[in-house]
Amino acid sequence: MPAVKEKELKMLDKAAAEFAKKELAPNREENDMFPFGPFFDTVLQKAFALDFFHLILPESAGGMNQGLTALSRLLENLCQEDSSLGGIVFTTAAAQQIMLEAGSETELGKLADAQTARDCLIGLPVFNNPAEIPNMAEARKNGHTYTLSGTLEYVVLAGVAGHALIPARLEEEEGYSFFLVNLGGAGVEKSEPVLSLGLRACPAVDLQLTNARAALIGEPGRGDAYFTRMADKFHTAAAAMSAGVMKGSFKEALEYARGRFQGGQEIIKWSEVKMLLSNMAVKINNADMIMASACHAVDEGLPGWEQKSSAAALHIQEMACGATTDGVQLMGGVGYMKDYGQEKRMRDAKHMQALLGIAPLKRVKFLEKMIK
Amino acid sequence: MLSRSEIQSFLTEHPDFDDISNGMRSAARFPNKALLKETRKVVALARKFNKEVVIPHALELDRKKQEEHDYLPWEFVQKANEWGFFTMWIPRFFGGRGCSFHSMFYFIEEIASQCLAMANLIGVHYLGAGALFCAWNIRVCNEIFREVAEGEKHEAPCLITAATTEPGAGTDCEETELLDKGTLTCRATRVDGGYRINGSKIFISNGHLSTWHNVVCYEDPERPSETAMLCLVKTGADGFSFGRQENKMGQLACPASELIFRDCFVPDRYVSMNNLQMSGLRGGEKGKTREILSQFFSASRLGVAAFGVGAARGAYQKALRFALNTEVSGKLLINHQWAQNILAEMYKNVASSRLSYIEGADVNGIEGMLRPVYNKPLFYIFKYYPFHWMKPIVNRMLESSLTTRIFRKLQLEWMTEDQLNRNAGWGALAKFMATDAGMKNSHLALELMGQAGVRHDREAEKIFRDAKLLQIYEGTNQLNRQCLFESFIGRHYPQVRVYEHES
Ligand SMILES: Cc1cc2nc3c(=O)[nH]c(=O)nc-3n(C[C@H](O)[C@H](O)[C@H](O)COP(=O)(O)OP(=O)(O)OC[C@H]3O[C@@H](n4cnc5c(N)ncnc54)[C@H](O)[C@@H]3O)c2cc1C
Numbered sequence: 001m002p003a004v005k006e007k008e009l010k011m012l013d014k015a016a017a018e019f020a021k022k023e024l025a026p027n028r029e030e031n032d033m034f035p036f037g038p039f040f041d042t043v044l045q046k047a048f049a050l051d052f053f054h055l056i057l058p059e060s061a062g063g064m065n066q067g068l069t070a071l072s073r074l075l076e077n078l079c080q081e082d083s084s085l086g087g088i089v090f091t092t093a094a095a096q097q098i099m100l101e102a103g104s105e106t107e108l109g110k111l112a113d114a115q116t117a118r119d120c121l122i123g124l125p126v127f128n129n130p131a132e133i134p135n136m137a138e139a140r141k142n143g144h145t146y147t148l149s150g151t152l153e154y155v156v157l158a159g160v161a162g163h164a165l166i167p168a169r170l171e172e173e174e175g176y177s178f179f180l181v182n183l184g185g186a187g188v189e190k191s192e193p194v195l196s197l198g199l200r201a202c203p204a205v206d207l208q209l210t211n212a213r214a215a216l217i218g219e220p221g222r223g224d225a226y227f228t229r230m231a232d233k234f235h236t237a238a239a240a241m242s243a244g245v246m247k248g249s250f251k252e253a254l255e256y257a258r259g260r261f262q263g264g265q266e267i268i269k270w271s272e273v274k275m276l277l278s279n280m281a282v283k284i285n286n287a288d289m290i291m292a293s294a295c296h297a298v299d300e301g302l303p304g305w306e307q308k309s310s311a312a313a314l315h316i317q318e319m320a321c322g323a324t325t326d327g328v329q330l331m332g333g334v335g336y337m338k339d340y341g342q343e344k345r346m347r348d349a350k351h352m353q354a355l356l357g358i359a360p361l362k363r364v365k366f367l368e369k370m371i372k
Numbered sequence: 373m374l375s376r377s378e379i380q381s382f383l384t385e386h387p388d389f390d391d392i393s394n395g396m397r398s399a400a401r402f403p404n405k406a407l408l409k410e411t412r413k414v415v416a417l418a419r420k421f422n423k424e425v426v427i428p429h430a431l432e433l434d435r436k437k438q439e440e441h442d443y444l445p446w447e448f449v450q451k452a453n454e455w456g457f458f459t460m461w462i463p464r465f466f467g468g469r470g471c472s473f474h475s476m477f478y479f480i481e482e483i484a485s486q487c488l489a490m491a492n493l494i495g496v497h498y499l500g501a502g503a504l505f506c507a508w509n510i511r512v513c514n515e516i517f518r519e520v521a522e523g524e525k526h527e528a529p530c531l532i533t534a535a536t537t538e539p540g541a542g543t544d545c546e547e548t549e550l551l552d553k554g555t556l557t558c559r560a561t562r563v564d565g566g567y568r569i570n571g572s573k574i575f576i577s578n579g580h581l582s583t584w585h586n587v588v589c590y591e592d593p594e595r596p597s598e599t600a601m602l603c604l605v606k607t608g609a610d611g612f613s614f615g616r617q618e619n620k621m622g623q624l625a626c627p628a629s630e631l632i633f634r635d636c637f638v639p640d641r642y643v644s645m646n647n648l649q650m651s652g653l654r655g656g657e658k659g660k661t662r663e664i665l666s667q668f669f670s671a672s673r674l675g676v677a678a679f680g681v682g683a684a685r686g687a688y689q690k691a692l693r694f695a696l697n698t699e700v701s702g703k704l705l706i707n708h709q710w711a712q713n714i715l716a717e718m719y720k721n722v723a724s725s726r727l728s729y730i731e732g733a734d735v736n737g738i739e740g741m742l743r744p745v746y747n748k749p750l751f752y753i754f755k756y757y758p759f760h761w762m763k764p765i766v767n768r769m770l771e772s773s774l775t776t777r778i779f780r781k782l783q784l785e786w787m788t789e790d791q792l793n794r795n796a797g798w799g800a801l802a803k804f805m806a807t808d809a810g811m812k813n814s815h816l817a818l819e820l821m822g823q824a825g826v827r828h829d830r831e832a833e834k835i836f837r838d839a840k841l842l843q844i845y846e847g848t849n850q851l852n853r854q855c856l857f858e859s860f861i862g863r864h865y866p867q868v869r870v871y872e873h874e875s
């Protein structure tokens with residue numbers, strides 16, 4: 001990696017880590033109360049001011065023109081302290097990437113020019129691959145414009161964002177297409193925020209669309225191609241989030257194990273506790289190596305980068321689910337309580353495993369693609 | 373052919389045949405027909421209760437508790453009381469309904485498969501009952517259990533907790549070897565006519581909902597294993613108050629509480645076990661603490677195993693329902709072979725873990741804490757004898773110190789080391805096997821369900837949050853592995869040491 005690029009990344013690392021410690025960690029438990037507590041708009045606005053939502057956009061769309069490595073570093077740092085903001089960055093970036101794949105830079109430029117964080121966000125049902133489970137609307141063409149109708153489940157950020165990218169099927173067309181919907185427009189009805197396992201401050205709603213006006217993104221019927229190209233890259237970003245949450249869990253557990261006495265000594269001295277902590281540390285070391293390799297392959301477009309990206313996500317997400325469950329275990333009853341953030345990490349890690357589709361199905365697809 | 377002594381000698385080789393044949397041994401001794409009949413009825417009743425009470429309210433209650441931290445589920449407690457679940461497994465001679473413990477474990481599994489928190493709320497009352505039983509103070513048992521029965525009659529639920537854990541000692545309270553290395557602070561000071569207790573307990577399930585609390589305290593916290601005592605404190609007693617309700621990830625319908633004791637006076641009549649009462653029994657002070665702790669956990673861990681099976685089954689059921697109703701990549705998920713095999717794996721986790729708690733219940737009924745009620749003649753007497761006709765006589769018998777002495781002789785002194793180990797080993801094995809299965813299936817269900825899995829309204833995520841607790845309480849699963857190791861493996865080898873500090 002060129003030295004300049006590496007320096008830039010180091011700066012990003014530092015900025016993201018500082019932001020996470022200063023802005024996310026202190027109010028982690030309160031922010032996680034959403035929807036039974038307020039939404040963390042102030043933090044969101046600060047993240048917006050730091051251009052966290054413009055990272056992967058090209059300069060022509062007002063962005064920073066960074067690749068997956070930069071996005072991954074940002075996400076990993078954020079998720080070490082609190083994954084919800086990571087989820088918001090991920091969702092918006094995934095929607096932006098779909099629009100980029102579809103050649104919709106102009107629309108993206110307009111969205112990125114927003115004055116507030118909320119207006120800059122783009123909702124997307126990012127926990128589902130529309131080609132697997134058809135969670136999509138029906139689209140109708142009226143002259144040059146389109147309208148969408150139907151129910152969509154779990155559209156992430158749609159309760160707080162200005163716009164959402166919605167998959168919909170056009171009458172008499174193969175496949176599906178993506179449409180940009182103004183969420184403040186007529187015919188858009190949002191449910192109450194859906195109460196979820198984790199990422200509670202990265203909320204989702206169910207959408208009911210009734211002849212809602214929408215702009216087609218890219219070409220009709222190419223939704224799956226855009227989604228797949230986005231997902232191929234964004235598996236790496238999802239893996240980074242899981243790596244981050246796993247590191248946060250390890251740090252918390254290690255600190256606790258050093259200070260908690262049972263059986264007349266710090267529990268870290270019991271070799272069974274060492275074993276559990278070591279299992280976590282080994283996973284984290286492996287995740288670091290995998291992330292470095294996957295980011296490099298994706299950003300450089302090396303042969304087989306799609307596979308590396310997907311394999312990184314499948315493996316790191318699974319490791320993170322196990323590691324964060326052990327992270328709770330290591331703290332005993334205290335780990336189960338909301339006071340330490342440890343139980344939240346376990347929920348967040350499991351929640352994130354569902355990013356971009358059903359985990360075991362992604363595994364089957366991985367082989368299918370490999371032998372095709 | 374083999375001689376008798378040869379058979380005996382081969383069968384006691386490791387693994388001791390008695391350790392691995394509990395089902396067969398119990399079949400030869402138990403009143404099997406009556407047990408089966410009763411268990412079938414209880415399971416059917418549990419399913420009816422699930423349909424009418426648990427399923428309609430499980431999600432709503434979980435959500436409500438997230439919205440309103442201090443909310444207490446009194447309506448559910450009333451319902452469970454109305455249905456008779458707080459006396460169902462209390463012997464009839466104490467005023468209960470006298471069902472067997474096999475049926476209780478099946479019952480717990482049923483309720484837990486629909487809501488772990490509600491199952492815990494009912495089950496933890498029997499953790500409290502178990503704490504009473506294991507001290508074998510029949511007079512105290514009689515008084516408290518009769519109050520529970522009265523509470524049922526008069527729609528004033530009377531629940532019991534077991535309060536062991538302290539801020540500085542969790543794992544250390546669960547194992548006699550560790551007690552003396554731990555930092556125990558709940559002190560009982562001898563005063564005229566009783567004790568004064570000072571200290572606090574944390575994470576006590578059902579605390580805020582219960583009337584009676586079995587509090588483990590120590591006459592000398594520097595020598596806890598030799599001076600441990602058990603006493604009963606009633607909600608409202610002077611010097612006793614509740615601290616906060618713990619802020620948990622899951623099992624929200626079952627609150628966990630901090631109990632605070634400041635010079636709380638406990639009269640002698642509510643001391644269910646102390647050194648004075650136990651003097652004269654073989655085994656010494658530390659030996660008795662070990663035996664009582666061991667008997668308590670051998671039984672309570674089977675209950676937690678049943679919760680674990682319930683969790684594993686609940687997760688399996690949600691995943692199955694999703695697979696039956698969801699099209700994935702053009703066909704129903706249930707018709708993808710990989711999904712079928714994940715479901716088969718989940719089913720196996722449920723079925724094999726269930727076997728572990730049944731095996732544990734069998735050994736407990738043959739030669740553990742539960743053995744008095746499984747003995748065939750006693751079983752029928754306890755089940756059918758019209759105790760209520762002769763209440764005054766029965767009461768006098770139960771209140772006599774001779775009865776307590778007989779039970780203590782039988783249950784504490786005449787328990788062999790092998791029997792103690794067999795019970796402890798199976799309790800631990802079932803506990804960590806079934807609760808690991810609960811967690812495993814929760815993971816699998818969420819993986820299979822993807823986006824639907826993370827939504828509260830699709831029910832699977834709640835199981836994931838609820839199930840994790842099972843790997844922590846009644847001894848972490850690490851401690852339970854140690855317990856199995858000691859009971860089934862270590863005890864055969866003189867060079868084995870456990871809980872040694874390493875450099
Ligand atoms: C919701 C909830 C309800 C509960 N209900 C009750 C109740 O009704 N009554 C009651 O008395 N208690 C109750 N408990 C307490 C429970 O039994 C304890 O949490 C449990 O025993 C673990 O103790 P701890 O939390 O102090 O963890 P610790 O003992 O501090 O353990 C922390 C970690 O260190 C490990 N560890 C500790 N000692 C050793 C050792 N010697 N060797 C190897 N590893 C070790 C543990 O395995 C764990 O991973 C409840 C707990 C919770 C969370």
Ligand SMILES: Cc1cc2nc3c(=O)[nH]c(=O)nc-3n(C[C@H](O)[C@H](O)[C@H](O)COP(=O)(O)OP(=O)(O)OC[C@H]3O[C@@H](n4cnc5c(N)ncnc54)[C@H](O)[C@@H]3O)c2cc1C
Nearest residue numbers: 363364367368706707708709710711712713714715716717
């Ligand atoms: C040491 C040894 C002793 C044996 N003894 C006997 C004996 O005494 N008598 C006898 O009759 N046979 C015997 N067998 C044969 C044994 O039963 C077969 O090996 C076994 O049934 C598997 O068949 P296979 O080896 O042809 O593997 P295959 O059937 O070719 O399977 C190869 C792989 O494909 C998988 N697979 C196959 N079909 C499917 C499907 N429909 N869906 C999903 N996965 C599938 C399998 O799970 C396996 O992983 C023995 C085999 C061994 C190795």
